[in-house]
Amino acid sequence: MKPYLSLFQRKIEIVFVGLILLFVFICNIILNYIDFREFKSHSWATVRGEIANIIPLVAKDGRAYKRLYVKSDSGHTITIVFWSKEEINLNARVGFRVKTEEVNFGSFLSRKFYAPSVLAWHKSQIDSSVKNRIDNFIQKQHDSQIMKELFSTLYLATPISKELRDKVQRFGITHVIAISGYHLGIIFAFLYAIFMPIYRFFQDRYFPYRNARWDISVIIFAFLGYYLWLIDMTPSFLRSYVMGVCGFLFLWRGINVLTFEMLALTTAFLIALFPYLAFNIGFILSVFGVFFIFVFIKHFPKLKVWQTLLLLNLWLFIAMNPIVYYWFNVINIQQWISIPLSILFVIFYPFVTFLHAINQGGLLDGHIINFLSYETKSAFFNTPVWLLAIYVCLAFLSAFRAIFMLPILIIGVSYFFFLL
Numbered sequence: 001m002k003p004y005l006s007l008f009q010r011k012i013e014i015v016f017v018g019l020i021l022l023f024v025f026i027c028n029i030i031l032n033y034i035d036f037r038e039f040k041s042h043s044w045a046t047v048r049g050e051i052a053n054i055i056p057l058v059a060k061d062g063r064a065y066k067r068l069y070v071k072s073d074s075g076h077t078i079t080i081v082f083w084s085k086e087e088i089n090l091n092a093r094v095g096f097r098v099k100t101e102e103v104n105f106g107s108f109l110s111r112k113f114y115a116p117s118v119l120a121w122h123k124s125q126i127d128s129s130v131k132n133r134i135d136n137f138i139q140k141q142h143d144s145q146i147m148k149e150l151f152s153t154l155y156l157a158t159p160i161s162k163e164l165r166d167k168v169q170r171f172g173i174t175h176v177i178a179i180s181g182y183h184l185g186i187i188f189a190f191l192y193a194i195f196m197p198i199y200r201f202f203q204d205r206y207f208p209y210r211n212a213r214w215d216i217s218v219i220i221f222a223f224l225g226y227y228l229w230l231i232d233m234t235p236s237f238l239r240s241y242v243m244g245v246c247g248f249l250f251l252w253r254g255i256n257v258l259t260f261e262m263l264a265l266t267t268a269f270l271i272a273l274f275p276y277l278a279f280n281i282g283f284i285l286s287v288f289g290v291f292f293i294f295v296f297i298k299h300f301p302k303l304k305v306w307q308t309l310l311l312l313n314l315w316l317f318i319a320m321n322p323i324v325y326y327w328f329n330v331i332n333i334q335q336w337i338s339i340p341l342s343i344l345f346v347i348f349y350p351f352v353t354f355l356h357a358i359n360q361g362g363l364l365d366g367h368i369i370n371f372l373s374y375e376t377k378s379a380f381f382n383t384p385v386w387l388l389a390i391y392v393c394l395a396f397l398s399a400f401r402a403i404f405m406l407p408i409l410i411i412g413v414s415y416f417f418f419l420l
Helices: 011-039 105-110 130-139 145-156 162-170 181-206 212-230 235-252 260-273 275-279 281-299 305-327 333-357 361-373 385-398 402-419
Strands: 044-058 064-072 077-082 093-099 112-114 117-123 330-332 378-380
Touching (some): 105 112, 260 275, 275 281, 305 333, 305 385, 333 361, 385 402
């Protein structure tokens, strides 16, 4: 068996590719800045879009209001405040005026910002899109609002309420319900197992000269590409899809893809094309997750399957803690259960998908609700910037020397001492 080739054969290739990506990145920054200047050219800008999420809140003076997250026609998610008692629904079409002076280029580039606004009009609309029909099909199988949200976001990456977000954070399973490379791997393996026997049946009779693995992989990636479009290019899934396609093509050419170079190339490529990804939490966590997987594979390449499955999930859980707690502050002993849950999800995900396909998606709702209702003592702590900087340096050093995995584990576990 021939050894795999390196992604880059010479340093000049790295420089060349890097300069191309830098050029593309700068061009996109300039284009975004032109859009920003156009947006800022007036004190108030007119925006149209659809409501992606609604969060009911209560002000300090006791008045009820709603925080609306609007996906504008330009692709920005704009947070506005809705004080009226008038009923307003998800997916409603809205038009509003935004005060532009408080919006800076950084928040505009990230495609997520809040600005004072005045809602001009809103109207509910019948959304007959494929995504909405699938969402309705899913939600009709559940009576509980929590379960409707859970499975809608699990399959379609729809926004979730603060109540459900708090529940999944207590169990440390945000990565399980947020569509990412984990789901891509399960979907790919599941479809591959289904399509291969069918393909072999026809291949043996009509086209024995074709390569089954290539053809099936291309078909599945085409389906996954459509799924990526269907869920509005969710950043974490976008990263995994691009990396999956590139990995497939490179691997077919005999190039080693389980490398840090592959991760760096994919990350740089996506940020060059879509600069807003550099600000997206899901994308950042997804990149670090893959990085820590590669660290483990590099230093422990010859473990048995069951050992890799168990130790890799344990390593990922601990190693990701300081980075996760920079944005999320809930620390709970329940979060350790995410390790076996991540392993069991490989079985759970195809099973509940099958239940939904036969219109029995609510079969496990009672058990899931009881599970999510369990709660123990929590602590609250955010990783300070100085500690995060040190930790990221240790993480990069661990790519070269296994000894640096030890301080990573110590720091990751130490967060749970706050529970004492």
